[in-house]
Amino acid sequence: MTVKTFHVAGMHCPNCCMRLEALEDELDGIVRIRADYRKALIEVEFDESKTDFTRLFRLASEQGYCLSEA
Amino acid sequence: MTELFIAFVTGLTTGGLSCLAVQGGLLASSIAREVEEEIHSRPKKRGDRPVIAGASRAWMSILLFLGAKLTAYTILGFILGWAGSMIQLSPTAQALLFLAIGVFMIGNALRMLEVHPVFRYFAIQPPRFLTRFIRRAVKNGDSFATPLFLGALTVLIPCGVTQAIMAAAMASGNPPQAAAMLFAFTLGTSPVFFTVAYLATRLGARLEAWFLRLTAVVILALGLFSIRSGLTLAGSPPAAWFRPAAATPSAPGSDLILTALNDGYSPGLLYAVADAPVTLTVVTENNRSCSRAFVIPSLQIQKLLPETGRVRIDLPAQSAGAEIYFSCSMGMYNGWIVFVENGAP
Numbered sequence: 001m002t003v004k005t006f007h008v009a010g011m012h013c014p015n016c017c018m019r020l021e022a023l024e025d026e027l028d029g030i031v032r033i034r035a036d037y038r039k040a041l042i043e044v045e046f047d048e049s050k051t052d053f054t055r056l057f058r059l060a061s062e063q064g065y066c067l068s069e070a
Numbered sequence: 071m072t073e074l075f076i077a078f079v080t081g082l083t084t085g086g087l088s089c090l091a092v093q094g095g096l097l098a099s100s101i102a103r104e105v106e107e108e109i110h111s112r113p114k115k116r117g118d119r120p121v122i123a124g125a126s127r128a129w130m131s132i133l134l135f136l137g138a139k140l141t142a143y144t145i146l147g148f149i150l151g152w153a154g155s156m157i158q159l160s161p162t163a164q165a166l167l168f169l170a171i172g173v174f175m176i177g178n179a180l181r182m183l184e185v186h187p188v189f190r191y192f193a194i195q196p197p198r199f200l201t202r203f204i205r206r207a208v209k210n211g212d213s214f215a216t217p218l219f220l221g222a223l224t225v226l227i228p229c230g231v232t233q234a235i236m237a238a239a240m241a242s243g244n245p246p247q248a249a250a251m252l253f254a255f256t257l258g259t260s261p262v263f264f265t266v267a268y269l270a271t272r273l274g275a276r277l278e279a280w281f282l283r284l285t286a287v288v289i290l291a292l293g294l295f296s297i298r299s300g301l302t303l304a305g306s307p308p309a310a311w312f313r314p315a316a317a318t319p320s321a322p323g324s325d326l327i328l329t330a331l332n333d334g335y336s337p338g339l340l341y342a343v344a345d346a347p348v349t350l351t352v353v354t355e356n357n358r359s360c361s362r363a364f365v366i367p368s369l370q371i372q373k374l375l376p377e378t379g380r381v382r383i384d385l386p387a388q389s390a391g392a393e394i395y396f397s398c399s400m401g402m403y404n405g406w407i408v409f410v411e412n413g414a415p
Contacts, residue, residue: 012184014195021198022205034198038190 081258084288138221151248154240161367168300175293182286299401305367338405344390363399
């Protein structure tokens, strides 16, 4: 498993963490998402062979968040 | 009754918006299934929006959610009131509590207004295991149990305004009164929840951001009010800035009579003879407000006055020019006693 960290723009309350972490249920290959509201980061634990980050970026964007590589 | 009315109106106005900003996600989750079914059952058309007006079961889910929330907060109110009655906080401890709540609220308001990232540390982030548990429950639960469960869970993520009401409920030290306060407040928040949920089905990030900004301003004001209450209870000099404007001074004496009314104390300014013990008699008549919780912070005196009756308080001799502040335990109503030589102001 590989871990990657992303900056998140658009997080404005702890509730956003719940939304972002829920994306782990939506995407194949993503094992776990840990969101940190204080640092405006998400840490994604994923399986490289199965993960499509374009979908993660798109789903986050649909919820009003903009991800960028940390 | 006044506190209950204030709690209800607070819920109806600021509380509803503030709670929605924090707990909107849970409400959205509880009706997600109905929304999903509604979308799937409709013919696909361009420009379709996931609006549930007319959705058969959504209103039932919202009502179950709100009912569970109301029950959970009423129970919490009872527990807080009970805890408050067990722990008799000294005026100093109460002052510190109000100051801490004030700082917490102001910090949260500045966080919501995105003044600086450092204010994000004022936010309480629910633990990951809890949010994960909620998600699983939504996926696996049946359509009636889920909104009930999520409604009850809102008790774990109270918004800033709710926390202020919770503190007031605890300060009352009376379980039924505290339960009634939180019941009235939560009932007040319900129309906003119901309306927004029914019309919009889910809060988008942008709408939520708008709510947050609006409520941030209100929370900022409540935070300042809490600081003011804390300072009043601490008996500190800034409390004097809030002296009742229309305080009618009493005639000087060593037997002082003060009336605790539903909306404050009369007279707001009392003159007492210096260098001699003074007796203060506080009179109440059908008083149901927080002015019954009478406090003289500098002397560490606190008395819960009867709804109707007289309570005698002996004050030690004070030198001429000394001033003693008194207030209700919320720091909302106050007044002061000035000690003068030979009874001459």
